[in-house]
Amino acid sequence: MNLKSIVIITFIISAVLLAARIAPAMNSEQYREGKYIHIDNIVMEFSGTNATIDVEYHLSPFAKAYIFLFGSKNIEPKMKEIFFKFPEMQIKDIGLNSATIQLTNVSQKEGHDYMHDSRKLGIHSDVLTIIFPYNQGVRRVQNVDSTLSVFYPDSPKYSEIHNNITKQSQ
Template sequence: MKSIVLAIFIILLSCATFGYSAYAQPANIGHYQYIDINEMTIEFNDNNAEAKISYDLDLFAQMYVLILGSRNLEPTFNEIFNEFGNFKIAEIGKSHAVLMLDNVSRQSGEYYLHDSRKLGTNVGRLILIYPEETSKVVENTNSTPNTFYSSK
């Protein structure tokens, strides 16, 4: 009986691993098929920012995360945010992540300028929050917009 349970577990693990590796390659349109980013909030603070991401995973990716842990999604976020240069993944969960983005804007006089950066996938809703507590919402995008904001 134990060997049957072990065999089933190994088969499920193999399916999850093979399924995840098949989905782990970005599609030609810049979208990861196993992760759907519903909402991303980027809160600017001078030239740095914090990104809070809400996402859904498909069944194979959910099994993979369940078995091996959510830290295995780090390579995905490294690919999605590769144009941001310096960033740290502060937290990854089953349906959310928090990233600290360094030097995403540059100072020019009283203002900070953020140049558009491509995201490695489509985002359903991108919310930009500026230090003066105003915000901008962009629907269905694959890049951050060019923008400027004043310091606090």
Template sequence: MRQALILIFGLLFALFSLSMTGYAVSNEGQYIHFKEMAVTFDGTDAEVALYYDLDMFSRVYVLLLGSYNLQPTLENVLFDFEEVEVVEIGNNHAVLSVKGISRQNSEYYLHDSHSLGATVDVLTLIYPDGSSRRVPYATSTPYTFYGNE
């Protein structure tokens, strides 16, 4: 009986591990749904907070084995950026640091549009002066500029 349980758990683990490495390009049929992404600009860098829902099987998997297996999927959302580092991963949120998200031009910072690896229900851009901009159903970040105040 004990061997059968170990075998079943091993098979479920293997199947889920394979599905966790896939891309989250489409929300349809995926184990993760991105509700919100908040990009807080700071000079040429930014902190990105991702808020997501996991399906039941994924929640159990994360509860049992930890959330570090979500890291490839979270990094894939920001695949179009050069320097992405996962700072924190939780059950329903993650924080990532992105270096060189914008470039400085005189007294302004320019952010070019970048594709996202998944559709995000709401993308919120938070500028250094405290103002913000919301983009519904985002598949890319918009072109924008901001001052460093």
């Protein structure tokens, strides 16, 4: 190894250590389960049998430095690990603080509704946000380790009927 390589490696290690030192104080508990990633929010938006998921997260300072140097593609295995119960997943976009994932065949059609059964996640999320189609509303749940079992309508026409039934039952 030549002197130039040693200097570059020393510089990178120094930069990582300095970044960890001057980073704001962090609660090490928040990284305990995911080792280097903490899931802040999972937003799940249904459309037919499919769902689009937006994941908001933050990384430990060391992981940020690693991703900065080697790219966000290194987060993909963790995303696959988190959504391990969804066999048909495709990562659309991934960055330093968020990812967009397309899930197919996550719900079954039942009459004029779709049913999504709860599925275990590979990590806890501070918040899970469900966005129902046709302006059916939004549901937020805190500190979750699985998706929710939900029904949602298959068209705007049945969305109105679904709204009326829901209002009458309350």
